[in-house]
Amino acid sequence: MRIESLSTPIILFLLLFPAVLFAQTKKSAEAFLTNEPVFIDGNLEEDSWNRAIPATDFLQFEPYNGKTPSQETEVFILYNDQGIYIGAKLYDNEPDSILTQLGSRDDDNLNADFFGISVSPYQDGLNKWIFLVYANNVQYDAKGTNNGDDENWNAAWESATSITEQGWFAEIFIPYSMLRFPRKDAQTWDINFWRSIRRHRELSTWNFIDNNIEGDIVQSGVLTGIKNISPPLRLSLSPYVSGYLEKQPGTDISTYLNYGADLKYGINESFTLDMTLIPDFGQVESDDEIYNLTPFEVQYDEKRQFFTEGTELFDKGDVFYTRRIGTTPGGFYHVEDHLGQGERVIANPSEAPVINATKISGRTSKGTGLGVFNAMTARTEATIEDSLGNTRTVTTQPFTNYNMIVADQNILANSRVGIFNTNVFKGRNEQMANLTGADWEFKNASNSYSFLGNFKVSNKINPEKENESGISYYLETSKRSGTFRYDAGTWSQDDKYDPNDMGILNNNNENGYYASLYHLVLNPKGIILNSRAMLASTYVHRQNDKKFQWWDVKLMYHSTFKNHLSAGAMIVFLPVGNNDFYEPRTEGFFFHSPFAHESSFWLSPDYRKPFVVDVRLTYFDMPSRDNNMYKVSLEPRYRISDKAFLTTEITARQENNQMGYVANSGSEVFFGSRDLTTYETEVSFKYIFNANSGLKLKARHYLIYGLYDSFYNLEIKDGTLSPSEYTGDHDFSFNAFTIDLSYNWYFAPASSLSIVWKNAVYSNGNGDTTSYFSNLKNTLEAEATNSLSVKVLYYIDYVKVRSLFRK
Template sequence: MKEKTIILLLIFFSFNASLAAQKRKQFHIKRSSIAPKIDAQLSDSTWLQAASIEDFIQQSPFNGDKPSERTIVKMAYDDDALYIGAQLFDSQANQILTEYGIRDAGDQLNADLFSVELNPWNDSRTAVEFMVSASGIQMDSRNTIHAMNKAWDAVWESEVKLYDWGWAVEMKIPYSALRFPKSDIQTWEVNFFRLIKRKNEGITWNFVDKNVYGWLNQAGELHGIKNIEPHTRLSFTPYLSTYLEKESNESFSTALKGGLDVKYGINESFTLDMMLIPDFGQVESDDHLLNLGPFETFYDEKRSFFTEGMELFSKGNIFYSRRLGGTPIRKNEVWNQLSENEIVSDNPNETQLLNATKLSGRTNKGLGIGFINAMNSNEYASIKDTVSGNKRKFLTQGFSNYNMLVLDQSFGNQSFLSFANTNVVSNRSDFKSNVTATEFKFTNKAESYALSGNAAISNVKNFEDKETGYRYYLQFSRIKGKFQFDLIHTITDEKFDPNAMGYLEKNNEFTNLLRFKYNLYQPFGIFNELTNMLQVVQNNLYSPNEFASLELYWNTNAVFKNYSSLTFESSFTPVPKYDFYEPRIEGWKYKEPIDYWFSLTHRTDTRKNLALQTKIAYWRGTTFNKESYWIEFTPQWRLGDKLFLSHEFAFQSNKNSLGFADTNADASEIYFVNRDINTISNTFEGRWIFNRKSSLSLRARHYWSEVEHKESYLLRRNGTMNPDTDYSNQNHINYNAFTVNLAYNWEFAPGSNLSLVWKNNIQASNSRVDQNYFDNLADILESDQFNSISLRLLYYLDFHQLKKKLK
């Protein structure tokens, strides 16, 4: 074992000498004494004296070739902001695409784009991007080596203008929108991106090699910025919301809510965000679904405070922001507290946040520091005696404090070492949780190989019980070249539990994964690009050490010359697998059959006014005649530059799907049921863009899942089924979730917004399985439902600008 470790380390570090990292381009800019007018004319004296670049290179479709059109970019700066001016020449200027969209639509638009990506920390790990479309729609995002976070919004200026030679864009990015190290002389990472949409041609200034993992690490350098200091970065965003709400069989109720968001720049590197008396009433509804499995449903975060600038808090993989203001800790205990004739009349799904605060930034030595704290009030369920009418309350979660601390040291070349800790205290619920994690990544100088991993320890006290658990994860990867691979090993013991403030679907696992990738990004034959991946995953139960599953997975994605694409996926488990979680009782397992599945997804060219995505899939198990098939059909229409419509239809049918049903009184016997599950979902989306600042959007979704119970079985200890059982409960399930979100938004000033939102929410369940789709829908629309109409005003106040106006 020792010899193998030494060999791996020698291989890893030998590439430092044999491979050279790509040389970065340098852009030297000058200070300007006069700020240019942001009008997309580029006629100011600032631009006549500004440094410029035009040596761009193709990113796609011909990775590394010369661009088909000329691009000139100029930059300047002063004491207040950074300025970018770009002339985007086009030999067919009358064909420039200019679809409108909502803010942050970005590359989803059928429009030409231009963006600048800046990383003042020069560590190849993060960046902020400012993008403008040819129709003037802004997008800003905080990017990591893995993904873009479009939920981050900054206040900055831009303007575009179409000409007979192409189009132009001007940007003003105030320092209040940036964080940078305290240094007299700044060296930033920078790259520029242009998309010529009708050609699907992407070009960058510093070459972005598609055969290298990531793009932030392939930026150029920005030189010349000296002696800049941000003005006081203090902004207030007060809000006022008024609600008109109605539940079925009840009269309308009204509510008036107010609160305040404060953003304070402690210095040029660190920002403090505070949210006082938060209100999330206008946040888009979750896509609820029927969950028959042993694990909770994971929902994406949609609240802006918990999506903006949250990159640091992902370190260690122990933070799930939906826990803050999430499900009460003792919500499911209410039913155990009922006496005779009592029912649960109300049991809130969410706790009420009182406030939330986060601090984040990075020192000039590359140390990132993040801290978040939130508090919620007491949450109660209501219990009613159906005979006497008396009511009482049950505390499902007492006043609780959540906090997380993150330290993240960057070493350059994507390398870092981080420490993270989460802590939750709910005294009246007698609950405490403390989870500590570390994460690291080290790459060689050529950034062709990487060694990464994390480790975590959890300590949870719930009433009288205390448990300590651990998890670790190791990964060795080749991250450069046509051929890449990942070797992954992870262990999670049976007591590891980060779920008070994080999300873990299951613990007590031992996993080994081997992944191979072979990608061709240069066009050839009928293809623009072709990517392939083979993955082998082996899972074991950790304690006791028992085999769980072995899976072979294949994925091929082809993009054709006409910009349609085809994705083929397949999976095969060559030996029976064991599910240790579906029985819901520790020490039991369910033996699943050898199975296989495949899917085929076709997408037409999304530049067309009518585009279509179609997916078909089939799964087959070798016992109990288990099979499943599903189809997805998603057309989208563009009617001019301002109206967009889409409809997603999905149907899935699971035949003979065995699953947990119940246990006997002393949990010595476990009953499974054979069932057919049919699920249909329809999601309609529409956007009407009035102008760059105002829009009307609609999202309506109906989800219907019908479960018909058939034969019952008694689970044996070896995981097989015994048909000799006295279980006879045939409770079929007919579950529906129907939501509508209709919103008008008007950005009447930078950072200030007026929104009018109507939300409708229906969730209903019964045991009817004999209805067709339209009869079922008609019944659902007559079910109990919740309607909310809200008007919300947010006004952005910049202390520095306000101070200037008052002088």
């Protein structure tokens, strides 16, 4: 890699990165020691609350940033040697109008008022813990960074609410074991309080959050007064037991019992060990499977809680894709290659079983973050049977160890640098994958300018052939505040860079350059509450031979009006088309597409209304090839009552004359012109009994069929198509129908009972049935996979157990 390739972005950064000082005054609140019992009942009747000095004078965050809120708020803070108590009096002169829609734990967009706390004991400007309670006592918690919130983090804390003639009250207790804080005599934490008055769509904060500045952590106030406390021993065990009834197509009902545990141990005040022993992921919601026509793998969301909770330190872009762990074995699709005369495959596990997984992560009082992640999967074997009934096994994936190490250092006001390494080891005789990288994010003190990037080197260590190494880098500079904002950057991966043993990257051998300009209206103006306009462009070419791939220009506008109707539109141009080096799936070929454009429009009404419909329309056109696409998406949302909520997502997509790969033979590559029709319907229903229990249903039907009308030869010289004599039957259809029905009851903090029924049907066809309802009927009549499971998980906290024995 030449040094010149990095010089322009670095010079640009140095010119555009002013050292602007952050002048906003931080409010200060004081916590008061209490020695009397405080009962979490939502009433704030103990004498200790009367001795505390309230935090007051909230200011609006939206819609009128910096203006006085419509209602007053008082927040009181107490502490003892067990934890911190927070009481909020959320006054409201119309208490009958307080909105109280119920929802599941961690629902983040209920039609209900809420009170929230964000706390950052290390005052690093980068990390926070969030504790939020709705007026109906539904809890939400998360670990937050400047890049977003990790809603999968769950803590064991207590809350209670009450609605009175004065408004509503919230009472919260957060044990010290749920937080990480420095070991010192007097604590000083960054803290802020949030209040939402949903009927006004009004959000306010105690310490003012200027929406002209990106990021709220650095705009927190300060909490003082907590003295002579020590970080407790953070030790908890969450054992579980689960039972399953399963019925696979063509087999009898099977039953099995699982048991295991999740362990959390606070190594010290900064670092925590998380371990899952003999994990059970059988109740994880079904993937939204699709029919893949691309040359790349489909990337599905991670839904297993252990791999989503507390992983923010490991989130390094394309290098940490936890769906690799416990996924389809590498040799799953090649078992039939091992068959002899008269043999057949009688068992071929589709997932490598996870033995255990461990995380150690945390950050010191000096801002040093360290993380270690390790997971192991057992050897996976397929079973082959001959005509005499004798069996043998074939290893489809050996025992595999996945490992990642991260070191991260906070520097300056709210910046950071880090290094990381991933390693996948499958035994001495197998390829070992190793990746090492560094990343950084520099911001000025006011968080208005930033420069971020990374540099990575991948290594494939092969026992029988030459090792391979590849390089990747990414750089970006941006202006993050003000009416006008921008970002500009570049990325590169050479043709040997490959993170895919533990990460995910569709293609390497790429250089890209992009720039975006934004105009924001942050405060109400006329009929508009806020708006965002964008002009952006991206240019990409191959890294090794500099051959052009694509160039696009995007225009986007989105606005929310004073009636809380949101609307937007975007148009994307490919002025000179694009060259696709991957769709031909044959070395030396590329596929050229001419000028094209895509337009989309969306509309989203005010969610305070009981019934609304979100609408999105998309149109794509490649005029010279008569290739066009229409897509309509509708999302009706019906709030039947505060306990019942129904949503439906309906998408219909029609694409005509799309060109795609169908086959190759020797030096010839064949493409086909196809019409693609896709329907996707998803129905979600929630019935919430109370703040701790509820029923959730998700049913999804996905149908796609493709009909080919002509075939072409792909020309190796210029990527164009010419008529072909190739014939083949490539018409297809694919149906996926899944149901996930679950009941969850949180009978104690972080303890739950869950009952789950899962139904799944997948079917392939040759496209002979194009009627939606005929496909649905045939799918429902096909044999399904059914699973009924019950799981009980109980949270045991060492501090609580010790205090019970002392009593």
